[in-house]
Amino acid sequence: xxxxxxxxxxxxxxxxxxxxxxxxxxxxxxxxxxxxxxxxxxxxxxxxxxxxxxxxxxxxxxxxxxxxxxxxxxxxxxxxxxxxxxxxxxxxxxxxxxxxxxxxxxxxxxxxxxxxxxxxxxxxxxxxxxxxxxxxxxxxxxxxxxxxxxxxxxxxxxxxxxxxxxxxxxxxxxxxxxxxxxxxxxxxxxxxxxxxxxxxxxxxxxxxxxxxxxxxxxxxxxxxxxxxxxxxxxxxxxxxxxxxxxxxxxxxxxxxxxxxxxxx
Amino acid sequence: xxxxxxxxxxxxxxxxxxxxxxxxxxxxxxxxxxxxxxxxxxxxxxxxxxxxxxxxxxxxxxxxxxxxxxxxxxxxxxxxxxxxxxxxxxxxxxxxxxxxxxxxxxxxxxxxxxxxxxxxxxxxxxxxxxxxxxxxxxxxxxxxxxxxxxxxxxxxxxxxxxxxxxxxxxxxxxxxxxxxxxxxxxxxxxxxxxxxxxxxxxxxxxxxxxxxxxxxxxxxxxxxxxxxxxxxxxxxxxxxxxxxxxxxxxxxxxxxxxxxxxxxxxxxxxxxxxxxxxxxxxxxxxxxxxxxxxxxxxxxxxxxxxxxxxxxxxxxxxxxxxxxxxxxxxxxxxxxxxxxxxxxxxxxxxxxxxxxxxxxxxxxxxxxxxxxxxxxxxxxxxxxxxxxxxxxxxxxxxxxxxxxxxxxxxxxxxxxxxxxxxxxxxxxxxxxxxxxxxxxxxxxxxxxxxxxxxxxxxxxxxxxxxx
Numbered sequence: 001x002x003x004x005x006x007x008x009x010x011x012x013x014x015x016x017x018x019x020x021x022x023x024x025x026x027x028x029x030x031x032x033x034x035x036x037x038x039x040x041x042x043x044x045x046x047x048x049x050x051x052x053x054x055x056x057x058x059x060x061x062x063x064x065x066x067x068x069x070x071x072x073x074x075x076x077x078x079x080x081x082x083x084x085x086x087x088x089x090x091x092x093x094x095x096x097x098x099x100x101x102x103x104x105x106x107x108x109x110x111x112x113x114x115x116x117x118x119x120x121x122x123x124x125x126x127x128x129x130x131x132x133x134x135x136x137x138x139x140x141x142x143x144x145x146x147x148x149x150x151x152x153x154x155x156x157x158x159x160x161x162x163x164x165x166x167x168x169x170x171x172x173x174x175x176x177x178x179x180x181x182x183x184x185x186x187x188x189x190x191x192x193x194x195x196x197x198x199x200x201x202x203x204x205x206x207x208x209x210x211x212x213x214x215x216x217x218x219x220x221x222x223x224x225x226x227x228x229x230x231x232x233x234x235x236x237x238x239x240x241x242x243x244x245x246x247x248x249x250x251x252x253x254x255x256x257x258x259x260x261x262x263x264x
Numbered sequence: 265x266x267x268x269x270x271x272x273x274x275x276x277x278x279x280x281x282x283x284x285x286x287x288x289x290x291x292x293x294x295x296x297x298x299x300x301x302x303x304x305x306x307x308x309x310x311x312x313x314x315x316x317x318x319x320x321x322x323x324x325x326x327x328x329x330x331x332x333x334x335x336x337x338x339x340x341x342x343x344x345x346x347x348x349x350x351x352x353x354x355x356x357x358x359x360x361x362x363x364x365x366x367x368x369x370x371x372x373x374x375x376x377x378x379x380x381x382x383x384x385x386x387x388x389x390x391x392x393x394x395x396x397x398x399x400x401x402x403x404x405x406x407x408x409x410x411x412x413x414x415x416x417x418x419x420x421x422x423x424x425x426x427x428x429x430x431x432x433x434x435x436x437x438x439x440x441x442x443x444x445x446x447x448x449x450x451x452x453x454x455x456x457x458x459x460x461x462x463x464x465x466x467x468x469x470x471x472x473x474x475x476x477x478x479x480x481x482x483x484x485x486x487x488x489x490x491x492x493x494x495x496x497x498x499x500x501x502x503x504x505x506x507x508x509x510x511x512x513x514x515x516x517x518x519x520x521x522x523x524x525x526x527x528x529x530x531x532x533x534x535x536x537x538x539x540x541x542x543x544x545x546x547x548x549x550x551x552x553x554x555x556x557x558x559x560x561x562x563x564x565x566x567x568x569x570x571x572x573x574x575x576x577x578x579x580x581x582x583x584x585x586x587x588x589x590x591x592x593x594x595x596x597x598x599x600x601x602x603x604x605x606x607x608x609x610x611x612x613x614x615x616x617x618x619x620x621x622x623x624x625x626x627x628x629x630x631x632x633x634x635x636x637x638x639x640x641x642x643x644x645x646x647x648x649x650x651x652x653x654x655x656x657x658x659x660x661x662x663x664x665x666x667x668x669x670x671x672x673x674x675x676x677x678x679x680x681x682x683x684x685x686x687x688x689x690x691x692x693x694x695x696x697x698x699x700x701x702x703x704x705x706x707x708x709x710x711x712x713x714x715x716x717x718x719x720x721x722x723x724x725x726x727x728x729x730x731x
Contacts (some may be wrong), residue, residue, distance in 0.1 A: 058296045059666060065695065091695035092730040096313030096352075104508040104532050111313060111352065112443040114412045122536040122592040156295055173535065198594055199535075206291050225295050234666070235294050249458075251401060254505050256454070256461040260403065262313070 032145035035164050036182065038189035040138045043209075044082065045216040048074035048248040052089070052241040053134050060233045066090060072261075073136035074248045079103065081174070082136040083253045087261055098258040101135055103174050109258035116255045124176060133207065133226055134238055139182070142175040143168035153183055155192050156208035156225050161185045163192055177204070191221065203229040216243050314353045321346045321726040328720040332710045333622035335718040336633040338478070341376035346432075360398065366391035366410070368444065370432075387485045388431045391447045401456045408487070410447035411465055413501065413515060414542050414586075415528045418655030418675060419604040419648055421544035421584030422526040424499055424517040425467070427645040428491040436675075436686055436704060441646075448492045460504045467497040475562040476637075476644045495520040515544070522548055536593070542586040550608045551649070553577040555641035559634070569634045572625075573617050582607040588655070596662050602655040609642075609651040610713075612679045619711045650713055652678040667692040682708020682715045700726040 055067040068090035073082050081103065088097040096111040101124060108123075109116045124135070139145075151165040163183040170178045179197040184190065190212060196205045206229060211222035221240070228234035251257060322345045352366045368388045377383045393407025410429075414420030418438050429445040450467035474490030477483075497519040505511050513528040524546030532538050548554070552575035559565030570577070588602030610618070618635060625631045642649040657673040669690045676683040686704035693699060702724040708715030 057666065061294075061296055063296070065667065065692070091692075092315060093317070093692070093695075093698060093728075095315050102508065105505070105511065106532070110443075112315070114410050115414065118415065118530040118532070118538050118540065118590075120532050120534075120536050120538050120590065120592050122594065123598065154292060156292070158292065204594075208291075208295070227291050227294050232294075235296055237296065249400065251456050251458045254456065254458075254461065254503070255511060256463070256503050257456060260456075 032147040032164075032166055033140060035147065035166060035184050035189065036143065036145045036168070037138075037140040039182070039184045039191040040140050042189050042218065042220055043191055044073070044075075044136050044138065045218070045220075045245070046075060047216075047245050048072075049216055049243055050246045050248075051243040054239040054241060055134065056237045056239070058235045058237070061235075067094070069134070071134070071136065072246070072248050072252065074250075074253070075138070076102075079141065081138055081141045084135045085248075085252055085258075085261060086135075098261055100253060100255060100258055102253045105253075105255075107255045107258065109255075111259065114259070116258055121174060121176070133176070133205070133224075133236075135176075137176065139168060139180075142170065142172050143180065144171040145169075145182070148181075150186070151183065153193060156210035161190075161192050188219075190219075205229055211239075216245065314351075315730070316349075316351045316353065317728045317730040319346075319348050319350060319726060319728040321348075321724055323722055323724040325722040326720045327718050328706075328715075330710070331718060332619055332716050333626065333635055334632055336636055338376060340718055341374040344372065344374040344376075347371040357394075360396055362395040362397075364391055364393050364395060364407075366447075368431075382484050385484050386432075388444070388446065389487050390445065393447075403452075403454045405452045406450075408447040408449050408492075409452060409465075410445065411450070411452065411463075411499070413513070413526075413528065415530050415540045416542045416586035416588055416602055417600050417657055418588075418602050418673075419584075419586045419606070419653070421542050421586060422513075422515050422528055423646075424515070424519070424524065424526075424544075425465075425497075427647075430646060436673075436684060446488055446492050448497075449489060450497075459506075460502065463499075463501040463503075465497075465499045467493060467495075467499075469494055469496045473558070473562055475564045476640050517544075517546075522546055533589075536591055538590045540586075540588055540590070543583065545581060545583045547579045547581050548608060549579050550576040550582075551606075551610065551642060551647060552614065552638060554608070554645075555638045558641055559637055565634055565637060566630075569630075572631065572634055573614070573621060573638075584608075596660060598659045598661075600655070600657045600659075604648055604653040604655060606648040606651055606653075609648050611651055615680065615711075615713065619716070650677040650679060654678055677708070677713040680708060680712040680715075682706070682712035684714055696730045698728045698730070700724075700728075702726070 050070065050072050053069045053071050055069070056063055057065045067088070070087040070089055072085040075082050083102040086099040086101065088094040098109040100107040104121070106119045106121065106124065107116045108119050146167045148165045148167050150162065152160055152162050155161050163185050166182040166184065168180040168182050177196040178199045179201070181195040182191070183193040185192055191209045193209070194207045195203060196207065198204050206227040208225045209221035210225060212219050213222050215222065223240060224238040226236040226238065228236070252261065322343070324343050325340060327340060327342070348368050348370045350368045355363045357363055367390050370386045370388065372384055372386065373379060389408060391408050391410050393405050393409045396404045398404065411425050413422040413424065420426065425448050430441055431444060431446060448467045449470060450465050452463065452465040454461060454463045470493040471490050473494040498517070500516045502514045503511060509531050511530070515526040517524045517526070524544050526542070526544030528542050530538060530540040552573055556565060556570045556575065559569060560567045583605060584607065585605040586602055588600055590598060590600045592598045618638070622632060622635055639649055654676045655674070658671065660670045662668065663670040671688040672686070674683055674685050684704065684706050686702065688700060688702045690698060690700040703721070705721035706714040706717050706719060710716065
């Protein structure tokens with residue numbers, strides 16, 4: 001009898017342990033998603049906004065090309081992902097070029113040719129529309145995350161940050177990268193660092209967010225540093241200037257609106 | 265024991281490994297300490313869409329000897345230089361009104377034209393129009409406007425307003441040719457809604473067609489309406505945003521007594537590829553008949569020239585098609601491959617007639633000129649001469665060094681395997697200076713499309729200063 005009771009108790013314990021393990025696993029996965037979504041809310045406001053993005057390229061530490069873009073971002077309430085319209089403001093030779101980046105609806109407009117060309121997901125990172133890194137993107141929509149653990153890292157301003165370390169895998173065909181690592185600070189949900197990989201598993205870029213300050217209703221990063229892992233001489237700084245909430249009509253996000261978009 | 269193992273694993277995850285720390289230090293040490301330079305010029309200029317630059321282009325050309333069909337005089341120049349001011353500007357005329365200008369003022373020198381005469385100066389008025397936006401979603405435009413349709417690179421069947429608009433090409437790259445062409449005097453309207461748009465355009469006939477110009481017959485400041493507005497024309501286009509991956513365009517076009525319909529279809533395939541198809545079709549006669557008729561209308565050819573080559577003057581439904589894919593790699597290379605069908609173009613039999621007529625009747629005055637007129641006409645209309653062609657273009661951004669762009673392209677006549685090849689290197693020296701070099705050439709047998717051209721090879725150097 002005692003033996004039987006013991007067997008039952010053991011079974012119960014095993015069952016409870018299994019349920020706990022399963023729920024713990026579920027909580028861990030849910031937690032990874034919550035962390036990524038939390039960091040998304042730090043990077044991106046829920047309302048449509050416009051920002052002027054300045055990219056400065058440094059070769060061997062020396063400032064070179066500068067690109068200035070006006071970016072109009074609006075969350076698609078159906079998909080949860082952002083739709084982006086990008087207008088090139090500088091350098092002078094690129095002034096007036098435009099890009100529509102809305103899911104897989106990707107177009108590049110050149111005012112000299114007065115024509116729009118559909119581009120692939122890959123071309124957000126190459127060619128004339130090499131702006132995939134500066135778009136407003138909700139990582140929680142495009143990636144599935146796994147919490148790898150906790151890690152203390154140094155941020156772009158040489159401050160020590162206690163972070164969640166996450167592994168992100170592309171969950172949609174519109175994800176800019178197939179894989180990324182992501183470090184998000186405990187408690188504040190500030191995105192601190194990400195590392196992006198090519199399809200073949202090669203590290204392409206390391207990105208540090210920086211300049212956290214009050215803007216668009218919350219404390220958000222005002223810039224980033226993109227360290228090229230392929231070309232060791234190349235670093236790009238990103239500065240998000242003059243962020244402003246702006247009502248953006250849905251009809252803006254189509255190919256035929258590109259020639260009509262004018263910065264205000 | 266298990267508890268210790270878990271603890272060790274957690275510590276392992278929570279601490280920074282030496283290798284990771286070293287990587288991180290390397291990364292952090294690469295963050296520039298130098299402050300970002302201020303963006304110049306100031307904001308007002310930066311927020312406009314104006315692009316203005318001064319450029320100079322010098323081209324050297326080599327001609328082919330022993331042509332199957334000798335080229336009538338004047339011979340192509342062996343060198344030409346263009347010094348030009350190119351401007352694309354927009355001015356606001358109030359809340360809902362804008363004035364747009366696009367043009368190029370050229371100072372040309374060449375061994376084919378005398379120096380310091382009126383022939384050295386030419387102004388290309390590409391666009392000049394007023395834009396009115398009565399509501400958030402509607403636009404009306406009036407003036408000389410450049411409307412360009414199409415999703416392909418090498419040949420655009422739905423680019424209905426393309427005939428006779430290319431002025432004087434500095435390159436054969438079709439994607440660049442579109443940047444320097446004349447608009448058409450027209451009235452346009454466009455209405456947008458969240459899932460699509462409608463565009464309509466009406467271009468009136470304002471004058472009779474002028475002959476195809478040569479380097480000695482160009483006009484200095486003539487807007488060339490005799491090239492762009494010689495028929496009443498109407499175009500309607502509907503764009504539909506049916507899905508992220510599918511935004512078809514449907515087009516209707518009527519010019520003179522001919523009607524064409526067309527479509528543009530594109531879709532992404534995976535992360536790196538875009539497939540596209542551009543088609544237009546309508547009732548027309550073939551290229552040879554059209555060319556002879558145009559030559560007679562403009563007085564360039566006698567009406568009897570129609571009998572020089574067999575042609576199909578009767579109209580029938582003919583198709584134009586460009587179908588292709590674009591593939592982008594992670595190292596900034598984009599490759600386009602296209603097949604072109606131009607049903608009104610020369611068949612293999614037409615090419616035989618063209619060469620045989622020159623061989624048999626070339627000594628008759630005017631015959632060789634009439635034969636070459638056919639090819640000039642095709643070029644002037646921006647119609648492919650051949651019926652079946654392949655087009656390949658490779659573009660490599662930041663090739664070897666940042667800001668160096670390499671482009672190579674080839675057009676191949678699939679009937680005789682002759683072709684045109686071109687390679688371009690463009691380097692952005694700074695935010696305001698760009699230099700470029702270009703080499704091109706034609707290859708093929710003596711009795712092939714490209715092997716029969718007088719132009720064998722050319723090299724071009726170009727410098728642009730943006731301001």
